[in-house]
Amino acid sequence: xxxxxxxxxxxxxxGLALRFAYHTTHDVLIGSRDAGKAETKAEEYxxxxxxxxxxxxxxxxxxxxxxxLANVVVVAVPPYYVDDTIEAVxxxxxxxxxxxxxxxxxxxxxxxxxxxxxxxxSVTEHAASAVxxxxxxxxxxxxxxxxxxxxxxxxxxxxTFVVGEDADAKSIVTDLAEGIDDLRALDAGxxxxxxxxxxxxxxxxxxxxxxxxxxxxxxxxK
Amino acid sequence: xxxxxxxxxxxxxxGLALRFAYHTTHDVLIGSRDAGKAETKAEEYxxxxxxxxxxxxxxxxxxxxxxxLANVVVVAVPPYYVDDTIEAVxxxxxxxxxxxxxxxxxxxxxxxxxxxxxxxxSVTEHAASAVxxxxxxxxxxxxxxxxxxxxxxxxxxxxTFVVGEDADAKSIVTDLAEGIDDLRALDAGxxxxxxxxxxxxxxxxxxxxxxxxxxxxxxxxK
Numbered sequence: 001x002x003x004x005x006x007x008x009x010x011x012x013x014x015g016l017a018l019r020f021a022y023h024t025t026h027d028v029l030i031g032s033r034d035a036g037k038a039e040t041k042a043e044e045y046x047x048x049x050x051x052x053x054x055x056x057x058x059x060x061x062x063x064x065x066x067x068x069l070a071n072v073v074v075v076a077v078p079p080y081y082v083d084d085t086i087e088a089v090x091x092x093x094x095x096x097x098x099x100x101x102x103x104x105x106x107x108x109x110x111x112x113x114x115x116x117x118x119x120x121x122s123v124t125e126h127a128a129s130a131v132x133x134x135x136x137x138x139x140x141x142x143x144x145x146x147x148x149x150x151x152x153x154x155x156x157x158x159x160t161f162v163v164g165e166d167a168d169a170k171s172i173v174t175d176l177a178e179g180i181d182d183l184r185a186l187d188a189g190x191x192x193x194x195x196x197x198x199x200x201x202x203x204x205x206x207x208x209x210x211x212x213x214x215x216x217x218x219x220x221x222k
Numbered sequence: 223x224x225x226x227x228x229x230x231x232x233x234x235x236x237g238l239a240l241r242f243a244y245h246t247t248h249d250v251l252i253g254s255r256d257a258g259k260a261e262t263k264a265e266e267y268x269x270x271x272x273x274x275x276x277x278x279x280x281x282x283x284x285x286x287x288x289x290x291l292a293n294v295v296v297v298a299v300p301p302y303y304v305d306d307t308i309e310a311v312x313x314x315x316x317x318x319x320x321x322x323x324x325x326x327x328x329x330x331x332x333x334x335x336x337x338x339x340x341x342x343x344s345v346t347e348h349a350a351s352a353v354x355x356x357x358x359x360x361x362x363x364x365x366x367x368x369x370x371x372x373x374x375x376x377x378x379x380x381x382t383f384v385v386g387e388d389a390d391a392k393s394i395v396t397d398l399a400e401g402i403d404d405l406r407a408l409d410a411g412x413x414x415x416x417x418x419x420x421x422x423x424x425x426x427x428x429x430x431x432x433x434x435x436x437x438x439x440x441x442x443x444k
Binding site: 109112113114115157158161187188189191193195197200202204206209210211214218220222 | 335422
């Protein structure tokens with residue numbers, strides 16, 4: 001499968017790119033608004049993977065060019081860029097393509113981080129309203145610590161949650177996620193359940209802030 | 223320490239009562255609006271504990287009578303009873319007593335369960351505004367599955383989150399929680415961070431609904 005990571009030069013994009021390239025045989029495409037930046041980062045990822053004995057080609061280019069080549073398009077950008085990023089690639093999305101939204105909205109005040117969703121109820125639902133009707137939007141990868149993903153020596157052994165309205169699209173994203181070693185993908189239901197999934201991210205950050213020795217936290221349901 | 227479980231005849235109250243009595247040496251007091259119901263349940267808990275070789279006295283009585291005897295008062299009632307329950311015991315709370323709020327607000331629609339906080343931002347903050355100034359309110363035990371707690375054969379090996387404004391009170395509740403075998407208490411910061419903790423409960427229920435073989439879920443941060 002061809003997986004485009006829009007904003008693939010950012011920290012969560014880097015983590016997902018390295019994990020997909022390292023643990024799976026999917027083709028990984030790095031998108032950015034700046035094609036040159038994407039190409040440079042893609043080469044960096046290739047060097048990192050090569051140093052671990054994985055010879056693979058990671059392609060880089062504009063978000064639109066990478067979306068055009070992909071079956072699964074992950075919108076790995078901050079929540080306030082989700083609209084512009086989807087709009088920039090919309091014409092390249094074909095019937096049957098799947099768009100994946102991992103973003104979550106957070107505010108910070110003196111107490112810590114707080115979930116701050118857009119009026120749609122969650123960033124995932126907002127993204128779903130922004131994609132063309134011919135593609136399915138699935139929420140996944142919301143609560144993964146970017147640094148931990150990007151460090152291929154760091155063990156995962158954690159869960160991610162998948163939300164969406166189309167069972168087939170969710171199944172494809174679930175398989176994609178579980179292609180990453182020691183990542184379990186759990187079905188959290190429809191898009192309307194995305195807010196509870198996204199809310200976990202500020203909780204994980206707050207707990208890391210307040211407990212010595214805990215950082216880059218994930219979680220396992222049990 | 224003397225721990226009163228207001229609403230200790232309900233399912234989360236039962237789970238906490240049995241776990242505190244089984245794993246710790248604290249005195250457990252079962253409160254209810256109906257003293258007779260509390261006494262009957264307290265006897266049931268004694269029988270269950272005795273069958274496991276723990277000879278202990280579990281006292282039962284009105285919420286107010288039990289709160290009067292306790293240092294730590296857990297408001298183990300549904301969110302819409304928190305106000306009335308605190309009001310009914312307020313005169314019995316002494317300076318230095320700690321009130322613990324485990325309740326979380328949820329709505330259900332066809333998609334699943336959704337976090338539905340009161341205007342205060344969370345049930346925990348709402349409870350904090352309802353207690354007299356002379357006592358501290360701490361949030362804890364929000365995400366524990368009642369049936370799993372009440373089944374003393376069920377392994378825990380999970381986390382609970384503690385929120386509050388007073389470090390000493392949080393420390394006492396943390397020690398109390400960790401007195402339960404295989405329960406880890408993590409500091410999630412101030413009361414303003416309670417919403418992200420409470421939001422976990424509907425997520426756990428949604429995941430249990432949508433994934434075969436998963437039920438009575440807890441979670442471990444890692």
